[in-house]
Amino acid sequence: MEPLSKEVKNEFHLQTTPMPRLNTTPIPSTSNVALQRRTSAGRRSSMISWANMTALRRSVRHYVTGDSPGISEWVDRQSNDLSVVLRFFESVLRTFGALIFVNNVWSGVLFLLACMIHNQFSTLLGLLGIGIAYAVGILMNVPPDRLRNGVATFNGFMVASFVAANAEPFHGVVWNPWLLFPALFFSIISTLIKIALHSVLQHVKLPALNLPFSITTLCFLASQGSTVTPLFPADLFSHPQLANSSTQTYAGSEIARAVFFSISNIYGCDNVTSVCLAWIAVFIASPLLFTMCLLGSCTGTGIAVVLGVAARELATGMWSFNSLLVCGSVGGFFYVWNPFSCALAIFAAAFACVIAGTLYHVLGPVSLPYQALPLFLTDAIFLLALAAYKSRWFVRVEFSEIRYPEHHRRAHLERLKVKNAAAPASSNGNVSNGNHIHVA
Incomplete structure (x- = not known):
């Protein structure tokens, strides 16, 4: 058998050698590269802005709002x-x-x-x-x-x-x-x-x-x-005289003024500028306390309308400022805010207005004001009543832990989260050993 020539060997080698694979990956165009760069840059900037917002929110909470511990x-x-x-x-x-x-x-x-x-x-x-x-x-x-x-x-x-x-x-x-x-x-x-x-x-x-x-x-x-x-x-002080509720009428402006000016009786400021500054001050410290105080003022004003007080006395807010304080104290300050404590605070605010009316008739004939006595009496009744029989719906804040309503609620939710997380672990840690149960 004749040996193959050199030319035939070269041709046979070319036919049996596998062809190299071609790179089929498309080369990105300039516009696609720019788009990717802009997307990644936007993602980084959004992350930076979110981090800055979080830091700003923490700084505001630390130095401005709440109890400004900073x-x-x-x-x-x-x-x-x-x-x-x-x-x-x-x-x-x-x-x-x-x-x-x-x-x-x-x-x-x-x-x-x-x-x-x-x-x-x-x-x-x-x-x-x-x-x-x-x-x-x-x-x-x-x-x-x-x-x-x-x-x-x-x-x-x-x-x-x-x-x-x-x-x-x-x-x-x-x-x-x-x-x-x-x-x-x-x-x-x-x-x-x-x-x-x-x-x-x-x-x-x-x-x-x-x-x-x-x-x-x-x-x-x-x-x-x-x-x-x-x-x-x-x-x-003049002697108290309640109006006849069947004939007494109230304008909407008088009711709105009573709600707005109720805070003026706490600081003795009866001008619009001072009252606005007082409400803003409460909102800066605690929006939740601001909301509860506003609810208390509305509740006290509504009860005063039902009692048929004179329109000029209603407009001063003197019938609702104790309700404002009671609602703010019960609904978030002495108790952790939740729907149940909020409802209790509104009920207590209504009762505070009733006590104010009672003291109004008792002390009025001797020209003495009732001041903040309804606040103390109402808070004492509700705090003692709930302390006698502890309820899981109303969580009392200890005096040593009192700060502001938002902090009370956050701390309570964190405690609940830790308690719920520890419950499965403790249940899984029960190991049976004969007749004894060992808790890991």
């Missing part, structure tokens, strides 16, 4: 001497919000501005009352946190402001220096009453609230009696 942390980082001064000013600002269950520095600034716009002299006397209450608290060894958040000093502010606001001008002069003495004296008395009530009521887990202010002002007004002095008029 401000307290910044004050504590200062030098010793400067920190003492700043801590006092922080306490002053938080005191203004303590009247309506707000513990926020920026809200305190708005409350202070609202009071200054209405009456500068009563606000300055109120600031003096805060200083006196702060000094008494230090002498009586009140815990620093109670002084710092304004809980131990706001009654002193209210009493001193009340003394200035209800005094007639002395020889035509509104800025009467003689008012310093009664403001100082009754601020000390209200602070001592606050400390005494707290030592008693803490055993039954009840807050003193505005009761020291109510006791002090009632003693102050009752001591005046029929004695007419150039500083304090004898007849500060």
